[in-house]
Amino acid sequence: MADRSRRRARQGTIASAAVLALAACNPDAVPVGPRVEVDTIGDTIIVRTLSGSVWNTEARLVPEVSIGQLEGADEYLFGSIGSIAVDGDWNVYVLDEQAQQVRVFDSGGAYLRTLGRRGEGPGEFGRAEAIALLPDGRLVVRDPGNQRVEVFGPGAGRTEQWGYSAGNMYFGRSPLVIDATGRTFLSTRDLSREGFVMHIVVVGPDGTPVDTLPEPLSDYDAPTLSAEGESMVLSRVVPFSPEFLWTIHLSGHFLTGLSAEYRIELRRDEGVLRIERAGDPVPVHDEERASTRGFLEGSMRNTQPDWNWNGPPIPQHKPFFYELLAGRDGRIWVRVATEAYPVENENHDPEDPYSPPVVWREPLRYDVFEPDGTYLGAVAPPDGFEYYKPPVFNDDHVWAVTQDELGVERVVRYRIEVGAR
Numbered sequence: 001m002a003d004r005s006r007r008r009a010r011q012g013t014i015a016s017a018a019v020l021a022l023a024a025c026n027p028d029a030v031p032v033g034p035r036v037e038v039d040t041i042g043d044t045i046i047v048r049t050l051s052g053s054v055w056n057t058e059a060r061l062v063p064e065v066s067i068g069q070l071e072g073a074d075e076y077l078f079g080s081i082g083s084i085a086v087d088g089d090w091n092v093y094v095l096d097e098q099a100q101q102v103r104v105f106d107s108g109g110a111y112l113r114t115l116g117r118r119g120e121g122p123g124e125f126g127r128a129e130a131i132a133l134l135p136d137g138r139l140v141v142r143d144p145g146n147q148r149v150e151v152f153g154p155g156a157g158r159t160e161q162w163g164y165s166a167g168n169m170y171f172g173r174s175p176l177v178i179d180a181t182g183r184t185f186l187s188t189r190d191l192s193r194e195g196f197v198m199h200i201v202v203v204g205p206d207g208t209p210v211d212t213l214p215e216p217l218s219d220y221d222a223p224t225l226s227a228e229g230e231s232m233v234l235s236r237v238v239p240f241s242p243e244f245l246w247t248i249h250l251s252g253h254f255l256t257g258l259s260a261e262y263r264i265e266l267r268r269d270e271g272v273l274r275i276e277r278a279g280d281p282v283p284v285h286d287e288e289r290a291s292t293r294g295f296l297e298g299s300m301r302n303t304q305p306d307w308n309w310n311g312p313p314i315p316q317h318k319p320f321f322y323e324l325l326a327g328r329d330g331r332i333w334v335r336v337a338t339e340a341y342p343v344e345n346e347n348h349d350p351e352d353p354y355s356p357p358v359v360w361r362e363p364l365r366y367d368v369f370e371p372d373g374t375y376l377g378a379v380a381p382p383d384g385f386e387y388y389k390p391p392v393f394n395d396d397h398v399w400a401v402t403q404d405e406l407g408v409e410r411v412v413r414y415r416i417e418v419g420a421r
Helices: 013-025 286-303
Strands: 006-009 035-041 044-051 059-067 081-086 092-096 101-105 111-115 130-133 139-143 148-152 159-163 184-192 195-203 209-214 224-228 233-237 244-248 254-258 263-268 271-277 321-326 332-336 341-344 358-361 366-369 375-380 392-394 397-403 409-417
Touching: 059 397, 081 392, 081 397, 081 409, 092 130, 092 409, 224 286, 233 286, 244 321, 254 321, 263 332, 286 341, 286 358
Parallel strands: 044 271, 059 375, 081 130
Antiparallel strands: 006 035, 035 044, 059 409, 081 092, 092 101, 101 111, 130 139, 139 148, 148 159, 184 195, 195 209, 224 233, 244 254, 254 263, 263 271, 321 332, 332 366, 341 358, 366 375, 392 397, 397 409
């Protein structure tokens, strides 16, 4: 049947234009490029990178602008950065969760103004946790503390409130997503007989709810461990187990993946784009496994003193990836597993189960794909890059929260640099 037909494209053709563009920018580069297979099964296009990349090397992030200080004017001192956003002029918006305000800086890092403050009235925050920008430049702030979205602009002094129920005072670290058409996606959580049920409320640019979407689910259940105390039951996923992950792409469609394989799916109006990358999973070292197990056992026995391991063993290999992210340009960023190395814990306390003598550090690394599945290559961020506070990815730049050895947080704009050292 025609709609079930399968065809294979010539290897490497999907990336040829990108490779030629790279060669034009750098005549000394050898345009090897990725080796790719493209299959079509029904309405699913499969882009499988067998080897190589457009960049031909691991890219690095070069700092260009830094915002934040250890000492100085209050505007540049951050208590705890929760979320950042960047507009078309590269002005940077920083939500300080401790101060409950958003500070705005120009592209060079100079302070411009402050938006919001703690409170319950218009333009105020109860517990703001994430920010993003609408295509027309308005700032959107997710505030489950006041059970609403606070909108600033257009113009100075103008605010608007979009009411929504976060559900059971649900707070989260997930980024606030706005798609290319100006739709805002708000995660909510409600308690039912089956436990917490999550769904996504989609709000139009005028604040009107236009849809409610169920959370993407998978048949896969991650293996767990449980401990039962006097007043609570503690559950933990077995370390290094695969997980089903999802985010929302700039197109407004779900980007999903089960990390047991390097396979990611982007739902599109015309069908599904499946991105695959060949390779072997990263091993878990025996010592790393033992250290992780010992730490977890100590944690669980704080709840149940006689607790014994009651789940499957820690896997021999790590999942292929830990997180899926979407850039403002439509690129797909995948935080992948890497091989860890041991570091002596200078603050080790033998009496503290949360203080192991050795800690295992896993270098941070992202794989970057174009919206059509072309594998550009890997990016290795520097030390201090706080991945758990969602960065902003846009073309060849990244804005991220960093923390130095003194615990000072800053927002740094990086340029993605390929080839040069």
